[in-house]
Amino acid sequence: MANTSSNTGTSSQPGVVQLLPEVLGKGAFGKVYVGLYFGQRVAVKLVDRAFQPAGLLPADSRELEVMGRCWHPNIVRLLAACVKPPRPFLVMELMGIALDKLMHAEAATLLPMDLVSHGLVRVILHRDLKPANVLLNDPWSKRPVVKISDFGLSRIHRSVALTQSPEAGTPAYQAPECFDVDNYAISYKVDIYSFGVLLWEMLAGAHPWEGLGTVAIAFQIAFKGRRLPIPPSNKPGSCPARWPLQLCEMLQECWDQDPNRRPAAAELAKRLTLVRQPNRKLQPAPTTDENP
Numbered sequence: 001m002a003n004t005s006s007n008t009g010t011s012s013q014p015g016v017v018q019l020l021p022e023v024l025g026k027g028a029f030g031k032v033y034v035g036l037y038f039g040q041r042v043a044v045k046l047v048d049r050a051f052q053p054a055g056l057l058p059a060d061s062r063e064l065e066v067m068g069r070c071w072h073p074n075i076v077r078l079l080a081a082c083v084k085p086p087r088p089f090l091v092m093e094l095m096g097i098a099l100d101k102l103m104h105a106e107a108a109t110l111l112p113m114d115l116v117s118h119g120l121v122r123v124i125l126h127r128d129l130k131p132a133n134v135l136l137n138d139p140w141s142k143r144p145v146v147k148i149s150d151f152g153l154s155r156i157h158r159s160v161a162l163t164q165s166p167e168a169g170t171p172a173y174q175a176p177e178c179f180d181v182d183n184y185a186i187s188y189k190v191d192i193y194s195f196g197v198l199l200w201e202m203l204a205g206a207h208p209w210e211g212l213g214t215v216a217i218a219f220q221i222a223f224k225g226r227r228l229p230i231p232p233s234n235k236p237g238s239c240p241a242r243w244p245l246q247l248c249e250m251l252q253e254c255w256d257q258d259p260n261r262r263p264a265a266a267e268l269a270k271r272l273t274l275v276r277q278p279n280r281k282l283q284p285a286p287t288t289d290e291n292p
Helices: 058-069 099-104 113-123 155-163 189-204 214-223 245-254 266-275
Strands: 001-007 014-024 030-037 040-047 076-080 090-094 133-138 145-148
Touching: 001 145, 014 040, 058 076, 099 189, 189 245, 189 266, 245 266
Parallel strands: 001 014
Antiparallel strands: 014 030, 030 040, 040 090, 076 090, 133 145
């Protein structure tokens, strides 16, 4: 169990988390600050006050305990947690930058193809894919470190979403079956769909379904069967060279209306690795009309 303190400076108390006046981000779950824990800079996620009276559920506590014992080179580590009021919080490994900020900063440039393919080979094996949850260290190096944050917290996030509006942008990454209120058989293949949207965003250098709200996105995807244009027009990444036929075919398969026809994660990783091979000839894809 850990305690929080908002004092600045260096803490000498073991198990005490110091919050620093630097906000990393904000979502439906709460705010994320930079903090100090055992002298190490960490990310501290404070649970929003709306959920503090009851604290987190016992099932959430058990899941957090399992996460704390889990280690994977492409998952942001959970270092400590407090699940009881008055201030539930999580202490996570601190990473350099989130993918959404890297892609959409004011001075952002298109991500090189090598970074796109290298960074995604590993993360497609994990859940809850959207740019805000993909974190990087040394993104412009030859071997950037890419990790998924909040891995294993999807159950907690779903309980939060019942009482708060969804995070902005999330519907753009959801598979069509997620918009069907009568569908109780959601599988991990929704993550394959989300991966396709994430890959499209990295290639296009633009937000998916930009300018459309949740209802409009659901209408386009679930009812009209529309998908993001491949390659897009009038986007920073519209150059055909960024859209080899092999990648475009993979995107279309990820977005198949039938979840059972979407590729497995291991197959996607293998195909991304093949695209990265320097001597491999990549045929540009034919253009498609803008869909909505």
